[in-house]
Amino acid sequence: xxxxxxxxxxxSTTSTRNLPxxxxxxxxxxxxxxxxxxxxxxxxxPLLIWNDNRNMDCGCVDVEEHAVVGWPPVNSRMRKVAExxxxxxxxxxxxxxxxxxxxxxxxxxxxxxxxxxxxxIARKINLGIFGSYQALTAALMxxxxxxxxxxxxxxxxKEGDWLLAGxxxxxxxxxxxxxxxxxxxxx
Amino acid sequence: MAYSFPEEVLEHVFSFLSLARDRNAVxxxxxxxxxxxxxxxxxxxxxxxxxxxxxxVIRRFPELRAxxxxxxxxxxxxxxxxxxxxxxxxxxxxxxxxAYPFLEEIKLKRMVVTDESLELISKSYKNFKVLVLTxxxxxxxxxxxxxxxxxxxxxxxxxxxxxxxxxxxxxxxxFPDSCTSLVSLNMSCLGSEVSFSSLERLVARSPNxxxxxxxxxxxxxxxxxxxxxxxQLVELGTGAYSSEIRSDTFSSLxxxxxxxxxxxxxxxxxxxxxxxxxxxxSVCSGITSLNLSYAAIPSSDLVKLISQCQNLQRLWVLDxxxxxxxxxxxxxxxxxxxxRVFPSDPFGAEPNVSLTEQGLVSVSEGCPKLESVLYFxxxxxxxxxxxxxxxxxxxxxxxxxxxxxxxADYLTLEPLDAGFGAIVENCKELRRLSMSGLLTDRVFKYIxxxxxxxxxxxxxxxxxxxxxLHHVLSGCDSLRKLEIRDCPxxxxxxxxxxxxxxxMRSLWMSSCSVSFGACKLLAQKMPRLNVEVIDERxxxxxxxESCVVERVYxxxxxxxxxRLDMPDFVWTLDEDSSMRYS
Numbered sequence: 001x002x003x004x005x006x007x008x009x010x011x012s013t014t015s016t017r018n019l020p021x022x023x024x025x026x027x028x029x030x031x032x033x034x035x036x037x038x039x040x041x042x043x044x045x046p047l048l049i050w051n052d053n054r055n056m057d058c059g060c061v062d063v064e065e066h067a068v069v070g071w072p073p074v075n076s077r078m079r080k081v082a083e084x085x086x087x088x089x090x091x092x093x094x095x096x097x098x099x100x101x102x103x104x105x106x107x108x109x110x111x112x113x114x115x116x117x118x119x120x121i122a123r124k125i126n127l128g129i130f131g132s133y134q135a136l137t138a139a140l141m142x143x144x145x146x147x148x149x150x151x152x153x154x155x156x157x158k159e160g161d162w163l164l165a166g167x168x169x170x171x172x173x174x175x176x177x178x179x180x181x182x183x184x185x186x187x
Numbered sequence: 188m189a190y191s192f193p194e195e196v197l198e199h200v201f202s203f204l205s206l207a208r209d210r211n212a213v214x215x216x217x218x219x220x221x222x223x224x225x226x227x228x229x230x231x232x233x234x235x236x237x238x239x240x241x242x243x244v245i246r247r248f249p250e251l252r253a254x255x256x257x258x259x260x261x262x263x264x265x266x267x268x269x270x271x272x273x274x275x276x277x278x279x280x281x282x283x284x285x286a287y288p289f290l291e292e293i294k295l296k297r298m299v300v301t302d303e304s305l306e307l308i309s310k311s312y313k314n315f316k317v318l319v320l321t322x323x324x325x326x327x328x329x330x331x332x333x334x335x336x337x338x339x340x341x342x343x344x345x346x347x348x349x350x351x352x353x354x355x356x357x358x359x360x361x362f363p364d365s366c367t368s369l370v371s372l373n374m375s376c377l378g379s380e381v382s383f384s385s386l387e388r389l390v391a392r393s394p395n396x397x398x399x400x401x402x403x404x405x406x407x408x409x410x411x412x413x414x415x416x417x418x419q420l421v422e423l424g425t426g427a428y429s430s431e432i433r434s435d436t437f438s439s440l441x442x443x444x445x446x447x448x449x450x451x452x453x454x455x456x457x458x459x460x461x462x463x464x465x466x467x468x469s470v471c472s473g474i475t476s477l478n479l480s481y482a483a484i485p486s487s488d489l490v491k492l493i494s495q496c497q498n499l500q501r502l503w504v505l506d507x508x509x510x511x512x513x514x515x516x517x518x519x520x521x522x523x524x525x526x527r528v529f530p531s532d533p534f535g536a537e538p539n540v541s542l543t544e545q546g547l548v549s550v551s552e553g554c555p556k557l558e559s560v561l562y563f564x565x566x567x568x569x570x571x572x573x574x575x576x577x578x579x580x581x582x583x584x585x586x587x588x589x590x591x592x593x594x595a596d597y598l599t600l601e602p603l604d605a606g607f608g609a610i611v612e613n614c615k616e617l618r619r620l621s622m623s624g625l626l627t628d629r630v631f632k633y634i635x636x637x638x639x640x641x642x643x644x645x646x647x648x649x650x651x652x653x654x655x656l657h658h659v660l661s662g663c664d665s666l667r668k669l670e671i672r673d674c675p676x677x678x679x680x681x682x683x684x685x686x687x688x689x690x691m692r693s694l695w696m697s698s699c700s701v702s703f704g705a706c707k708l709l710a711q712k713m714p715r716l717n718v719e720v721i722d723e724r725x726x727x728x729x730x731x732e733s734c735v736v737e738r739v740y741x742x743x744x745x746x747x748x749x750r751l752d753m754p755d756f757v758w759t760l761d762e763d764s765s766m767r768y769s
Contacts, residue, residue: 073647081480081505082532085483
């Protein structure tokens, strides 16, 4: 499979089986962050407004806010169960699922340090409020006032290795990232 | 060449026929068989309470002992049917109270049941034994108190999934000390705490108790005591399964469970503390049904539990099980017949767990008897569906919900037509199908061509034109129930297939493209169909006829098409061909 298709920068989740393993970390600069990949959104847009709720930092998503009535088709009992679990995980970071993370609530405050090559002062950003690499990169560029195509995003993971961001599914990235650094692309 | 058996002989022969289908066939043979059969039919099932009236039922079947009935359409579970639409049990209960003093069983689903109805039941039938209220609403714990107090021979009280106004837990204490006949008690949907000592005494004096489903308010510390009084239990629903971790609580619980040699089904498990799960390990090898759909249990603990249940036939679980847990399930539970995986965070935009199409593929590969699936996930591919279809041609029920509406095949970005097509083509015995994801008219062509045994189909956010609906209505020979929401299906397909609707129980269409004019035309063309326009925007004839209706519910009926309990947002065709509400 063509490498292009494997870089999921859009709001999609990917089966972990179909992605390159970590040993293929080094990527050519033109394979990352190029415009056509950003726009090759893996999803068709839904007919109706799907409430893509990013308010994770308040952790108080009201089930009633959702734009589509009766979807997904879970009955009221299940809805109450989901609401209860959401409150639980927000309150106590309860879910200790190994690779499942803490749900919406657990991603509440995930501040990491971000440096940009050539800029002396580092910043901090809350990863919990983003849902995708695309969103993160856009915010970083806005923060530093730079153009996206000039930089590539790298990160240091929990093992201390520096990797190019974008290879692993977003959720896995968020759990393992410890620091971010934007490096100038070498032409 | 007239010969006939005496009536008593025929009646005796008919008594061996339990299926309604067989009895219906028998009653069509000739008038005398019709007469004999109707006098000895004791049990009926009414799939739509508005398809017939109490008077008609009572007139035909004077000796009923058991009545089972369904009210609101299935989509009512998802708030698509406005409150007050109907399905009131009272007229039936009142009519039957007079006609059937020996009635023993009432089972209702999706109906509105009042305390008044419950009180009437408790006082009218001297030999009342079984009350099952599934997804019902409209009553309070006061109504339950009447049942408990007055039904001397009560065997089953099952309130599964009903919405009960919980005034107090005191109702349970109304069971008299002389009541020792309980076989099944399901109070899992109730909120308040019942008097524990009343509950304990009730359980202790019910030697035939086989099913006990507690509510969340029964604490774990008390569970062992209850179970000890009923080691003959076959089905147990725990209350809250959490407690401070104490070894005496644990060992007491483990001991109590180990005495339950007949236990086959477990449910409940609210607020689970995983450390207490091993207390049930001693019964796991006998367990055939496990309902963990309220339990937030991490995948690793789930796997430990499930791998002990080698005889598991039915598993209902939250998506915390993840792909890895489903793989373990596939490896340990070779007898699995039914799997339901519910979403723990259905409204979250991002997945909170690692559950994908792969989990379903694993189970379809590893479990040769799997025939019924309900699966919520966030991504799907045609490749996976095709693999699933090839692995499991024995599916009877296949319900897949990809959480984002119109999600395409995440690998190829194509619609999921080929995938669902493979399901209907390979699974020749498929009776129920629910679809989701990006789907064009093509999938409906596959369904119309292959799904000849399909009885119930649920469609949402799918299709491109009337052709899609036409394929289904013209091709699915066994179709009984069709429910559609948010699809571009309209007048042409419905009107062209009007006669088909007479062979089905019902058709539900909401947020589609059916016009008011077409509804009127359909009702005029088909006198035995009730065409209900359910629209909260005011009278449909205050708008142009070409205006699309919010919802239309079409069902065949031999009762009046102007039901007396219609609310002001429901319109049906009147005698003078105008739509009005009563």
